[in-house]
Amino acid sequence: MAEKNTINAHLLEIQRMSTEDGPGIRTTIFLKGCTLHCSWCHNPESISPKPQLQWLQTNCMGCQLCVAACPNNTLSYVDNQIIIDRDICEACGICVEECPTGALEIMGQAISVDEVVQEVLKDKAYFEKSNGGITVSGGEPTMQADFVAEFLKRMKENGIHTALDTCGMIPPFAYEKILPYTDLLLYDLKEIDSVKHRKFTGNPNEKIFNNLLTISEWMKIHGKPGELWIRTPIIPDATDTEENIAGIGKFIAENNLQPNRWELCAFNNLCNDKYLRLGTRWIFEKYDLLEEEKLNHLTEVAKKSCGINDKRVLWTGSAKTKETKISKRGNEPQPVNYCRITGLPEEE
Ligand code: SF4
Ligand code: SF4
Numbered sequence: 001m002a003e004k005n006t007i008n009a010h011l012l013e014i015q016r017m018s019t020e021d022g023p024g025i026r027t028t029i030f031l032k033g034c035t036l037h038c039s040w041c042h043n044p045e046s047i048s049p050k051p052q053l054q055w056l057q058t059n060c061m062g063c064q065l066c067v068a069a070c071p072n073n074t075l076s077y078v079d080n081q082i083i084i085d086r087d088i089c090e091a092c093g094i095c096v097e098e099c100p101t102g103a104l105e106i107m108g109q110a111i112s113v114d115e116v117v118q119e120v121l122k123d124k125a126y127f128e129k130s131n132g133g134i135t136v137s138g139g140e141p142t143m144q145a146d147f148v149a150e151f152l153k154r155m156k157e158n159g160i161h162t163a164l165d166t167c168g169m170i171p172p173f174a175y176e177k178i179l180p181y182t183d184l185l186l187y188d189l190k191e192i193d194s195v196k197h198r199k200f201t202g203n204p205n206e207k208i209f210n211n212l213l214t215i216s217e218w219m220k221i222h223g224k225p226g227e228l229w230i231r232t233p234i235i236p237d238a239t240d241t242e243e244n245i246a247g248i249g250k251f252i253a254e255n256n257l258q259p260n261r262w263e264l265c266a267f268n269n270l271c272n273d274k275y276l277r278l279g280t281r282w283i284f285e286k287y288d289l290l291e292e293e294k295l296n297h298l299t300e301v302a303k304k305s306c307g308i309n310d311k312r313v314l315w316t317g318s319a320k321t322k323e324t325k326i327s328k329r330g331n332e333p334q335p336v337n338y339c340r341i342t343g344l345p346e347e348e
Contacts, residue, residue, distance in 0.1 A: 066085025
């Protein structure tokens with residue numbers, strides 16, 4: 001009988017049919033725990049490595065069975081709201097079992113490599129038809145390097161394209177375990193000014209930028225991963241400045257990094273509810289999508305500064321169009337006030 005693999009991970013979720021984390025249709029494995037704490041984080045439930053209880057107000061009918069069930073007196077019901085004392089909640093899940101409407105949920109679970117492999121292989125036909133594959137994301141997946149290395153190795157044994165999505169704040173030696181089984185590296189460079197970087201993410205940026213130089217040398221020697229995409233989140237009143245984009249572009253040019261793609265990822269405001277479910281507020285809750293014009297302008301700044309083929313530089317995500325309130329998609333005017341650009345850069 002084959003020996004069962006016992007490496008476990010703290011898994012947040014497995015998301016299917018993703019088109020934003022690499023080429024084709026992908027299944028993205030989100031792990032819990034992050035080395036940064038970005039103020040705009042779109043997956044706040046992934047930051048803590050521990051399981052967390054969340055409450056979905058729209059599902060709650062106020063029966064208070066959960067309050068009575070908790071052995072730690074963690075929950076209270078005030079003004080039609082379930083209040084969770086997160087200092088004492090052990091995420092044991094007893095209240096979740098008791099809730100009749102599914103309004104409580106534990107985010108995060110321990111899962112083995114075997115279990116994730118089994119789950120992901122169900123999607124192999126989609127990968128083959130779309131030239132897609134799997135992406136490991138987070139949180140910061142390299143915090144669980146042994147799990148990620150083993151999982152990616154198993155994916156390669158099954159002929160599946162692999163991508164690693166990292167914030168670059170990587171524990172020492174983690175990349176040497178993981179990169180041999182990685183086809184595509186998605187690497188975030190968020191902010192060129194280290195003081196601002198610390199303000200936005202909780203850490204200065206030197207280690208992240210230096211890690212990319214080390215990895216880039218490693219890639220030249222080992223030929224793996226075959227592709228590098230640099231990604232920069234464009235966040236209003238934070239990273240959305242010409243200075244930042246030109247500065248990152250200069251770093252790319254001066255170090256001759258030659259990524260296959262530099263992607264400016266447009267801010268979106270879809271994660272408000274995730275913060276509310278965790279009992280907190282998102283500081284970007286009042287911000288709207290960025291103007292398409294601004295994203296086009298920053299993309300031009302990026303193209304001029306980075307010394308790589310123009311066709312490899314693009315913005316992705318959603319944006320507001322100006323005045324016309326017409327989507328760029330198709331020839332007919334569309335009744336929406338945003339446009340969406342995703343997908344691969346044009347062929348060179
Ligand atoms: S998860 Fe456990 S400790 Fe936390 S509120 Fe529910 S029953 Fe109480
Ligand atoms: S048991 Fe569920 S439905 Fe009832 S109060 Fe608690 S969260 Fe709401």
